[in-house]
Amino acid sequence: MTTAAAVVAEEPRLHYLNESYGVRSWLLTTDHKRVGLLYLISLTGAFFVGGFFAVMLRLELLTPAGDLLQAETYNKFFTMHGVIMVFFFLVPSIPAVLGNFVLPLMIGARDVAFPRLNLLSWYLYVLGASFTTYAVVTGGVDTGWTFYTPYSTMSSTTQVMPTAIGIFIVGFSSILTGLNFVVTIHRMRAPGLTWFRLPLFVWSLYGTSLIQILATPVLAITVMLLGLERLLHVGIFDPALGGDPVLFQHLFWFYSHPAVYIMILPGMGVISEVVPCFARKRIFGYRYVAFSSIAIAVFGFLVWGHHLFVAGQSVYAAMVFSLLSYLVAIPSAVKVFNWTATLHKGTIEFRTPLLYALGFIGLFTIGGLTGLFLASLGMDVHVTDTYFVIAHFHYIMVGGMVMAYMGGVHYWWPKISGRMYPEGWGRLAALIIFIGFNLTFFPQFILGYLGMPRRYHAYPDEFQVLNVMSTAGASILGVGYLLPMIYLLWSLRYGEPAGNNPWDATGLEWQTPSPPPRDNFEVTPVVTGEPYAYPGREPAHG
Amino acid sequence: MAEHAVAVAHQFDDAEQQRGAAELGMWIFLATEVMFFGGMFTAFTAYRWLYPAGFAHASRHLDVLLGGVNTVVLIGSSLTMVLAVHGARVGHRRMLLVCLGLTMLLGSVFLGIKAIEWTHKWEDGLVPGLRFTLTGADAGPEELFFLLYFAMTGVHALHLVIGICVVGVILALAWRGHYTPEYHNPVEVTGLYWHFVDIVWIFLLPMLYLIGRHGP
Amino acid sequence: MAHSGVRLYVAVFAALVFLTLVTVGVSYVDLGPLSVVVALTIAFTKALLVVVFFMHLRESSGLIWVVAGGGFFWLAILIALTMSDVMTRGWLPVSGP
Numbered sequence: 069m070t071t072a073a074a075v076v077a078e079e080p081r082l083h084y085l086n087e088s089y090g091v092r093s094w095l096l097t098t099d100h101k102r103v104g105l106l107y108l109i110s111l112t113g114a115f116f117v118g119g120f121f122a123v124m125l126r127l128e129l130l131t132p133a134g135d136l137l138q139a140e141t142y143n144k145f146f147t148m149h150g151v152i153m154v155f156f157f158l159v160p161s162i163p164a165v166l167g168n169f170v171l172p173l174m175i176g177a178r179d180v181a182f183p184r185l186n187l188l189s190w191y192l193y194v195l196g197a198s199f200t201t202y203a204v205v206t207g208g209v210d211t212g213w214t215f216y217t218p219y220s221t222m223s224s225t226t227q228v229m230p231t232a233i234g235i236f237i238v239g240f241s242s243i244l245t246g247l248n249f250v251v252t253i254h255r256m257r258a259p260g261l262t263w264f265r266l267p268l269f270v271w272s273l274y275g276t277s278l279i280q281i282l283a284t285p286v287l288a289i290t291v292m293l294l295g296l297e298r299l300l301h302v303g304i305f306d307p308a309l310g311g312d313p314v315l316f317q318h319l320f321w322f323y324s325h326p327a328v329y330i331m332i333l334p335g336m337g338v339i340s341e342v343v344p345c346f347a348r349k350r351i352f353g354y355r356y357v358a359f360s361s362i363a364i365a366v367f368g369f370l371v372w373g374h375h376l377f378v379a380g381q382s383v384y385a386a387m388v389f390s391l392l393s394y395l396v397a398i399p400s401a402v403k404v405f406n407w408t409a410t411l412h413k414g415t416i417e418f419r420t421p422l423l424y425a426l427g428f429i430g431l432f433t434i435g436g437l438t439g440l441f442l443a444s445l446g447m448d449v450h451v452t453d454t455y456f457v458i459a460h461f462h463y464i465m466v467g468g469m470v471m472a473y474m475g476g477v478h479y480w481w482p483k484i485s486g487r488m489y490p491e492g493w494g495r496l497a498a499l500i501i502f503i504g505f506n507l508t509f510f511p512q513f514i515l516g517y518l519g520m521p522r523r524y525h526a527y528p529d530e531f532q533v534l535n536v537m538s539t540a541g542a543s544i545l546g547v548g549y550l551l552p553m554i555y556l557l558w559s560l561r562y563g564e565p566a567g568n569n570p571w572d573a574t575g576l577e578w579q580t581p582s583p584p585p586r587d588n589f590e591v592t593p594v595v596t597g598e599p600y601a602y603p604g605r606e607p608a609h610g
Numbered sequence: 611m612a613e614h615a616v617a618v619a620h621q622f623d624d625a626e627q628q629r630g631a632a633e634l635g636m637w638i639f640l641a642t643e644v645m646f647f648g649g650m651f652t653a654f655t656a657y658r659w660l661y662p663a664g665f666a667h668a669s670r671h672l673d674v675l676l677g678g679v680n681t682v683v684l685i686g687s688s689l690t691m692v693l694a695v696h697g698a699r700v701g702h703r704r705m706l707l708v709c710l711g712l713t714m715l716l717g718s719v720f721l722g723i724k725a726i727e728w729t730h731k732w733e734d735g736l737v738p739g740l741r742f743t744l745t746g747a748d749a750g751p752e753e754l755f756f757l758l759y760f761a762m763t764g765v766h767a768l769h770l771v772i773g774i775c776v777v778g779v780i781l782a783l784a785w786r787g788h789y790t791p792e793y794h795n796p797v798e799v800t801g802l803y804w805h806f807v808d809i810v811w812i813f814l815l816p817m818l819y820l821i822g823r824h825g826p
Numbered sequence: 827m828a829h830s831g832v833r834l835y836v837a838v839f840a841a842l843v844f845l846t847l848v849t850v851g852v853s854y855v856d857l858g859p860l861s862v863v864v865a866l867t868i869a870f871t872k873a874l875l876v877v878v879f880f881m882h883l884r885e886s887s888g889l890i891w892v893v894a895g896g897g898f899f900w901l902a903i904l905i906a907l908t909m910s911d912v913m914t915r916g917w918l919p920v921s922g923p
Contacts, residue, residue: 179621181631247638254889255631256621282900285642289649289765296761300739304653304757309750310664315656318908319649369903373911385911587620637890641897648901655905656912674850681846689839692880696831805880812872815846816865820853824861 083486083583098183099586104169105484106190111165112553114156114197117204121149123546126508126539134526142525143210144226150213151231155238156197158469159327162334163245163280164193166476167273169484171249173577173584174267176258176593181251189244196238203227203234212523214324217305217316221297228298232291239288242330246280249273258576260595264358267575267599268351271358272337275365279326279333283369287323290316314380321372329368332432332464333361335472336403339425342479343407345573346422347414349604353406360399367396377448386445393443400436404429414604419571420494424475427502431467435460438513453523456516462509471501474552481556482570486583487563493555501548507541574601616793629795636799640806647765647810654758654817657751664751666822671736672759673727677819680723681811687716688808691777695801698784698794706789706797710781713804717774724767731756759818766814769807776800838879845872 084101094102124145128136137145168186172179180186203209209231211220220228253274257266294316297303305316344351351357373381373389407429416422438460441447451457481489511534516522520531527535569578580589616625658665690712697705735743738757780800783789789797849868857864877883883894 177621181621182635183621243642247635247642250638251631251635254634255627281638281642282645282897285646286649286904289646292765293650293653293761296757300757302739302742302753302757304754304761309753310657310661311750311754312656312660312912314911315653315908318911319652322649322904322908369900370907373907376911380915382911382914382917384914384917385907388907388910592623633886633890634893637893641893641900644897644901645904648904651901652905652908656908659909659912678846678850682843685839685842685846688842688876688880689835692835693832696835802881805876808880809873809876812876813869816849816853816869820849820865821861823853824856 081581082585083581084586085486085583087586096187098179098187100168100172100180100183100186101484101584103183103186103190104165104167107160107164107168107193110190110193110197111157111161114152115549118149118152118157119546119549121145121152123542125149126542128525129527129535130539132527132529132532132535134524137525139525140210141208143212143523144208146523147209147212148204151200151209151235153465154213154327154331155235156193156200158331158465159242160193160238160245161331161469161473162338162476163249163273163276163330164189164241166338166473166480167249167276167334168245170480170577171252171270171273172256173483173580173588174270174575175253175256175261176576176589176595177252177256178587178589178592180248181256182248185244186248189241189248192237192241192244196234196236196241199230199234199237201234203230206230214320215291215294216320217294217297217313218303218307221294221303221305222301229295232295232298236288236291236295239284239291242280243284246277246284249277250281253277258593258595264355265595265597265599266358268340268354268357268361269334269337271361272333272340275361276330276333278362278365279330279368283323283326283330286319287327290319290323293319314376317376317379318372321375322369325372325375326365326368328461328464329364331469333364335428335469335476336361336400338472338476338479339407339428340403341573341575342421342425342475343410344600344602344604345479345571346417346419346425347411347604348417348602349410349414350598350600350602351406352409352412353402354599356402357406360402363399364396367392367399371396371443374443374448377445378452383445390443390445394440397436397440397443400432404433404436418495420489420491420498421475421479423495423498423502424471424478427498427505428468428471428475431463431471431505435463435468438463451516453521454516455512455520455522458522459509459512459516462512467505467509471505474498474501477552477556479571480577481559482566483577483582483584485560485563486566486581487559488566488570489552489559489563490555493551497548497551497555500544500551504541504544504546504548508538508545509541511535511537511541574599616790625793632795632799633802636802640802643769643806643810647762650758650762650765651813651817654762657754657758658817658821661748661751661754662822664748665755667748668752668755668759669818669821670823671731671734672819673730674819674823676723676727677815680720681815683716683720683723684808684811687713687720688805690716691801691804695794695797698789698797699791701791703784706784707781710777710784714774714777714781717770717777721767721770721774724763728760728763731760762814762818766807766810769810773800773804773807777804834879838875842872842875 084099094106097103124137125142128134128142134142207227209226209228211224211226211228215228253270293304297305303309303311305311305313307313340351340357371389371393373385374393377386438456442451442457442460478489478494515531515534518531520527566582568581571578576593576595579593618625618628622628622631690709694706694709694713697703697709731737732741735741736756737760738753742753742756744752777800780796784797845868849865852864853861877894883891
């Protein structure tokens with residue numbers, strides 16, 4: 069770890085944070101690093117709004133009776149929790165915050181391919197969030213984040229249109245980010261940086277971007293058709309006309325299933341950076357991990373029908389989708405095995421980013437395995453639309469994705485801010501989050517297996533104990549999330565100055581000062597060596 | 611021909627990298643557009659398969675002559691657009707300007723004919739949700755057909771309007787001498803977009819106008 | 827050289843107009859299930875002419891070919907797997923999950 073002495077000489081110098089001041093310099097920035105921070109602020113806000121709705125849901129579920137919220141209100145709260153968390157937090161999270169900040173640095177570029185488009189992406193996010201916020205404050209929406217027809221188009225009297233418009237707009241934010249990243253990775257790598265010398269985080273961003281580009285437009289057109297139906301009171305999905313509500317589900321899930329890979333792939337990329345660094349060892353099976361990102365992106369497009377098993381889909385199509393759903397687990401398993409093999413006989417440093425990574429590996433594995441239960445047709449009949457499903461996807465999204473996000477933020481915090489966060493508090497928060505998370509969501513597997521359905525504000529008395537455990541866990545989880553908010557802000561002023569490479573990590577982003585100058589590198593780096601050239605015992609893989 | 615120095619944006623190393631990025635970026639954008647229209651093509655395919663009689667019946671309400679003429683108009687605008695790009699590549703200023711202008715003109719003619727078609731549909735009571743007067747056993751599927759008809763041709767027309775505006779901006783910049791054989795990326799990528807809009811229509815023509823023409 | 831480029835574009839235009847006339851004309855002939863095949867084949871041919879010649883795919887790198895093909899291939903996945911449900915719902919009266 070670099071000491072403070074080497075760093076003192078670097079301040080004050082010009083870097084991306086102090087090279088210009090004022091609101092205009094931020095709101096009109098084309099610097100990918102500042103755009104990443106704009107997203108960081110927006111997403112943190114979204115996380116807390118979505119989290120507020122989650123808190124209300126868990127409070128209601130403390131008691132079997134629906135006594136805190138009316139059913140209609142409860143329906144609105146779980147809808148808005150889902151809409152905000154999925155579209156306004158999870159989908160953008162790592163790509164828009166960490167990807168934007170780190171990607172050009174990692175490939176030795178001065179910026180992304182289209183910096184102004186990047187800024188536009190953020191403004192589209194804000195515009196979409198504004199429409200959805202408007203919907204929230206003017207009565208909310210109660211259709212579930214899945215907007216199934218005909219309820220969403222014909223019957224619901226809530227603010228479906230503004231929410232739909234908000235989702236439509238934020239979709240384009242996602243598409244443009246994906247487009248920008250693909251062009252950047254193809255066209256702007258530093259000299260000598262061949263594909264198989266790229267950090268695995270870049271590979272995962274590439275896979276994510278492919279999904280954003282190919283899947284999100286289908287969501288956009290589906291939401292548009294939904295809006296048309298609602299506006300004109302005629303149904304593309306209306307059975308009275310011969311329309312098919314299941315067709316809506318096909319179109320919706322064609323995006324929304326790959327969307328879950330948009331959410332998890334970047335997290336996997338973070339783990340692939342953090343694990344070699346804190347095991348001081350080369351990643352095991354680099355090419356397998358790289359290709360698995362592409363495989364997940366591609367296979368992820370072939371499985372959406374597993375959301376329609378009980379919807380009236382043809383049983384023959386269901387069998388095909390079930391088989392494909394089993395196949396998509398394979399590349400994810402490859403990553404888990406490779407991370408584990410990297411840790412094996414490594415020199416482990418239990419820093420905060422690694423704690424989050426270890427949590428990710430365990431919790432993602434549980435979440436992923438329970439996905440296999442759901443992929444089995446017979447099993448799915450029993451547990452679909454129960455808390456089993458809720459536990460499954462929260463294990464992946466919260467136990468996996470959010471922990472990867474936190475791990476990534478901590479890992480690159482020194483680069484972003486030029487400061488170290490307090491390591492003791494970092495570890496404590498990670499531990500609290502891990503404990504709180506498991507206490508919140510493990511009981512939900514049991515609840516679902518026992519038959520408690522999702523999306524109800526009341527439940528039979530015998531489920532109360534597990535629900536109380538879950539809510540207790542949620543309160544611990546909340547504390548865990550608040551801690552980093554506090555100490556990360558604290559570190560901006562009082563944290564130890566970081567230096568170029570506090571982790572002694574490989575990667576081009578660590579070869580430039582913390583915080584980086586506006587154009588990232590004084591001189592464009594030339595890459596000659598393999599990635600992850602850590603001193604550990606694993607022989608080099610290509 | 612004199613070499614003009616090309617202004618290269620700060621994130622790029624040279625003009626070729628800039629050109630390559632613009633080209634790749636536009637093609638990727640067009641791939642997203644394929645998926646965007648594709649959702650509607652999927653819905654259409656599903657219902658066409660489920661209701662062959664209803665869809666064929668509804669399709670016969672469309673005017674093949676206007677649809678065919680419009681197709682030729684749009685293909686013609688693709689010709690003028692590619693000639694404009696050609697003009698930019700070889701530095702033929704007059705060809706560039708005239709062909710951009712013709713592209714806008716032909717695009718507008720297409721929209722005009724479309725407006726006429728839509729007016730006819732309104733008069734015939736074939737606009738779902740607003741004025742739909744068909745009855746009979748097939749009325750439901752026929753209404754589905756027309757909903758998709760208006761959704762697809764409407765979204766297509768919107769893309770055409772945007773295209774005409776963009777070509778207008780490119781025309782104004784070309785008039786002011788912004789483009790040279792060494793730098794004319796905006797003209798190239800606008801061309802790609804325009805041809806895509808043409809391709810969508812190439813598929814819409816048989817899908818919407820030509821099913822069941824030979825039937826009773 | 828400039829003129830031969832123009833001549834090529836005009837030739838492609840003529841082919842496209844010709845194919846338009848063909849597709850309209852053929853639609854009046856009863857070909858049964860072959861009608862759809864013929865119509866789609868002509869449409870794909872026209873699209874290919876536009877993509878290869880007007881959009882200069884001939885001159886572009888392999889990556890651009892992949893992007894151009896990728897979009898259509900992905901749409902094919904959406905349509906094919908959705909239709910696998912729509913078309914098989916009426917098969918054997920097995921009550922599904």
